[in-house]
Amino acid sequence: MGLIDFILNLAGLLLWLSWRSVQYDPLTKRTPATLVGTLRPAQPSPWRRWHLLAAIAALLIIRALLYWLIGSADNWVGRLDFGVVAIPIPFHSHLSDLFFRISLYSLLSFALSLGVVYIWLLLLSILAGPDPIHRLVRVQLGAVDRWPRWVKLLLPLLLASLLWWLATWLFTSLEVGQGSRTHFIPRPVSATQRLESALVVGLGSYVVWKFVLGGLIILHFLSTYVYFGPHPFWDYVHATARTLLKPLRWIPLRLGKVDFAPVVGSAMIFFAAQQAEKWLGWLYGRLPF
Secondary structure, three states: OHHHHHHHHHHHHHHHHHHHHHHHOHHHOOOOOOOHHHOOOOOOOOOOHHHHHHHHHHHHHHHHHHHHHHHOOOOOOEEEEOOOOEEEEOOOOOHHHHHHHHHHHHHHHHHHHHHHHHHHHHHHHHHOOOOOHHHHHHHHHHHHHHOOHHHHHHHHHHHHHHHHHHHHHHHOOOEOOOOOOOEOOOOOOOHHHHHHHHHHHHHHHHHHHHHHHHHHHHHHHHHHHOOOOOOHHHHHHHHHHHHHOHHHOOOOOEEOOEEOHHHHHHHHHHHHHHHHHHHHHHHHHOOOO
16 A cells, blocks of 8 residues: 555656646747747647646545545555654544545645655755756746745745644644544644744755755766766756765765765765754654653
8 A cells, every 4th residue: 555655646746747837838838929839739738737736636536535445444554754753644433534534644645745846846946957957947946946045945944844833733633543532643732842843843854855965976976987878867967966076075085987976975965864864853752742
């Protein structure tokens, strides 16, 4: 069920990214004053923007029904991973409450995946690699891509903290089982503690950057010694990876023709992310509930 959940989240993300990008299709905004405006597609596209949103809504509903029919019978427990804390969503509740929980999980699981993707896009926007690849980031972020870098750097903390602060009201009101006094998360002892937990979760949102940072550096290392052919994607990878590796330039990490800076850089990123996860997990556990 976990694999099915991942695949369906991926399908929903592709639909969302298509919904964001279809409005920038030059063939959908044809004007006779431009060369593109003289072009006509071979056949009209059957997709409209609202069709994509409707497809996402249908996907979330259909997979909730799937989880209801299969997951609950298999005693599957969904997990919402917020980085610092993972919340299990049990599906062994009363029938009147069961579909609500499964629908809630279907929605929040997709929302979490979408949030991670946009945190990655914010990082790529901060790095500001070369076009045309960066244009794909600009399409998804819209006007946010033009905001100052320090604002984009703070956005994951601010938005993740706010969303978790709001989510705590929901999770502390839902009981694990019918008639149980145990809730999905412990009830905060004060408004200050609720805010502190939100800030810890907000800081944890930066940890997901390790996949993009480490992935770019590893791809840069591989494409340096293995020729994959000319493509703008590899130009983008090389440019952004060199930006990330600038702090290591003063360290002699080249041995003959082999540059070990990418290896050291990616290892440092994943090690720092692992330590940050441990520290934030310890900090969250120390909060009074």
